[in-house]
Amino acid sequence: MKLGLQLGYWGAQPATNHAELVTAAESAGFDSIFTAEAWGSDAYTPLAWWGSATERVRLGTSVLQLSARTPTACAMAALTLDHLSGGRHIVGLGVSGPQVVEGWYGQRFAKPLARTREYVDIMRQVWAREAPVTSAGPHYPLPLSGADTTGLGKPLKPITHPLRADIPVMLGAEGPKNIALAAEIADGWLPLFYTPRLADTYNDWLDEGFARAGARRSREDFEICATAQIVITDDRAASYEAIKPFLALYMGGMGSEDTNFHAEVYRRMGYADVVDEVTxxxxxxxxxxxxxxxxxxxxxxxxxxxxxxxxxEQIKVWEAAGVTTMLVSPGSVAEIDRLATLS
Structure with missing residues (x-):
């Protein structure tokens, strides 16, 4: 089992110890570090900042929000960081939800699976640099044309030659159709709330994607990098109380009352009544x-x-369920060192 350091996104203020956590994670043998974004700090700036102090760990986003950047802008950022890091970048993407997409980015949320497919295709065209980048749309037409345009747009290749023609892409997916899409078009899956108890269900959804014509990967070379809250303690009750506000936020506050993809994950786990009450x-x-x-x-x-x-013992259970990397969020160097001895 590999470990990844999940730095997440900032709260009201930037974290003060991320530099030492990143250094400690690389020294302890962690495989990767990841950053995230919501509607405050972005994912790429801290990843590049802290990543510049590393030499070995992979640098991932978990996750970038599709609506924050056009696919070509995301591909530009990715190829830039991939060059600067010597080929260590992982692009983790997610559609977010309508509350953020329409309320924060002012973009339309319709057809998230089709948008994801089109978005990833455009990024891979940029990195392959085999021909000028084009897309028939309908979500990201390139070049843009129509009565309300100048008509001067032209297909372009990136000026910079990407270091790698195929930067790994992972999808943050929670529903069955999106998880199947990850298995079909991506190099890995980034589940936020994962339970080994439903591994057979997840595997059914993944197998649907692996079986599709043109699927990029098979189960043997597909990564599952699952966010995992791991707390080593003799006081479980206190740790549970510390984790519950985080769960309440995602169940009740991350999305609208009727459309909350995180809440749906817990409904699938069998906690519909809890989700309704928390919401x-x-x-x-x-x-x-x-x-x-x-x-x-x-x-x-x-x-x-x-x-x-x-x-x-539980790490072994997650590994047996198919998880290849556990993304953990230790708060100190001492916690990183303890976790490194367990994987």
Whole structure:
């Protein structure tokens, strides 16, 4: 099992210890570091900043929001970072949700799977640099034409020759159709809330994608880089209480009341009643109460909390389920060093 350091996105202020965590993760043998974005800090700037102090670890995004950049702009950023890092970049992409896409980026959310497919195709054209980049659309037509354009747009190749003609792409996917799409067109899957209990279900969805004509990968060379909250402790109860506000935010606040893809993940796990109650409380601005009513077993389903032996055994369970990398968020160098001895 490989470990990746998930730095995430910033809260109200930038984190103050990411430099030392990145250095420690590389020294401890971690495979990768990842950054994220929501509607505050972006993913690429800190990844390049902290990545410049590394030599070996892969540098990934988990995830970039499609609507934040046109596909060519994303491909430009990726090929730039790939050059600067000596070929260590991983592009992790996700569609986000309508609340963010329409409310923050002012973009349309329709047909997220078709948009993802078109977006990735354009990026790969840029990196391959075999011909000027074109797309028939309908989501990202290149060159743009029509009555409201100058008519002067022309297909272009990137000026800079990419270091690699095929930078790895992973998809942050949560629903069955999107997970199948990841297996079909991507090099890996980035689940945010993963439970080994549903591994057979996930594998069915992945197998659907692997079986499609033209699928890029097979199960043997496809990566599953799952976000995993791992806490080594003898006080499970305290750790559960610390994790529950995070779960309440994603169940009740990350999306609209009727459209929340994160909440749907927990519904599929069998916690529909919990999701409904958490959502109602969170929307009523009773956030602390929303966190308190989450049962411990909900935390246990997608996190690993316990003593060293329990954590070691659970890591084996995740590995047996098909996870190739666990993306963890330790808060200190000491935690990084302890985790490195368990994988």
């Amino acid at each position: 109602a409380l969170f929307r009523a601005d009773r956030k602390e109460e929303a966190a308190r009513i989450i049962p411990d077993e909900v935390v246990q389903d997608s996190a690993i909390v316990g003593d060293v032996e329990h954590v070691r």
